[in-house]
Amino acid sequence: MTSDGDDGTARLAATLQGVRESRGLSANALADLSGVSRAMIGKIERGEAQPTAALLGRLIGPLGLTMSELFTRVEGPRNRLARRADQPLWTDPETGYQRRAVSPPDGHLQLVEVELPPGRSVSYPPDPFVRTHHQIWVLAGRLLFREGDAEHDLAAGDCLELGPPQPCTYANPGKTTTRYLVALAKNA
Known part of the structure; x- marks a missing residue:
């Protein structure tokens, strides 16, 4: 995934939202756990903001992911x-x-x-x-x-x-x- 282009941003947004929802977390709960504002989480999940590495680092911990696991989910499974x-x-x-x-x-x-x-x-x-x-x-x-x-x-x-x-x-x-x-x- 390159961070250039709307497709990569949209896949990242959908993945973050999907993981959050699968964990049973509301955006407000994720905001409380991560220290990232509810407004910023909403922008990221709508694909309106490209998150920084530091911001992703704050979001993935409460979601139970590493950065590599997040990007693996964004890309989907491939071969060996x-x-x-x-x-x-x-x-x-x-x-x-x-x-x-x-x-x-x-x-x-x-x-x-x-x-x-x-x-x-x-x-x-x-x-x-x-x-x-x-x-x-x-x-x-x-x-x-x-x-x-x-x-x-x-x-x-x-x-x-x-x-x-x-x-x-x-x-x-x-x-x-x-x-x-x-x-x-x-x-x-």
Whole structure:
């Protein structure tokens, strides 16, 4: 899914609304649980607003999803081979952060390639990290990763295994785009 175009926005909107409703949550209940206003949830679900990565991070925790699970639902099931041309790409409208779902959907392991522009950062609450084992492997550039009170300064080739779920921030302090791979496995 590319974030460009109405079709991707409409699929994301319908998926978020469908998951919310399947969990028996009203938009007001989701607003209370996520800290996202009822008005913004309505705009997102009607496809009138493209949510940022940080905003999606706040919404998916109360919905019981990871970001990868959300985008897998948006794209729908496919086969075991995920060719690059078919890998869903989403761009955060606020930061320019690009997220590519590399691995085939519905597998036990999810691989996500991320490009974070220079001087940008994306923060998430702890909820999206609760149900997954999470590792970050820096492919190019430098990544400052804040995990609660700990800050990890990662260079190309470094790999970090996340600890217990905490608020996290991915930040690119450099002058070039940082590329990293996120590997997620569902906790048993």
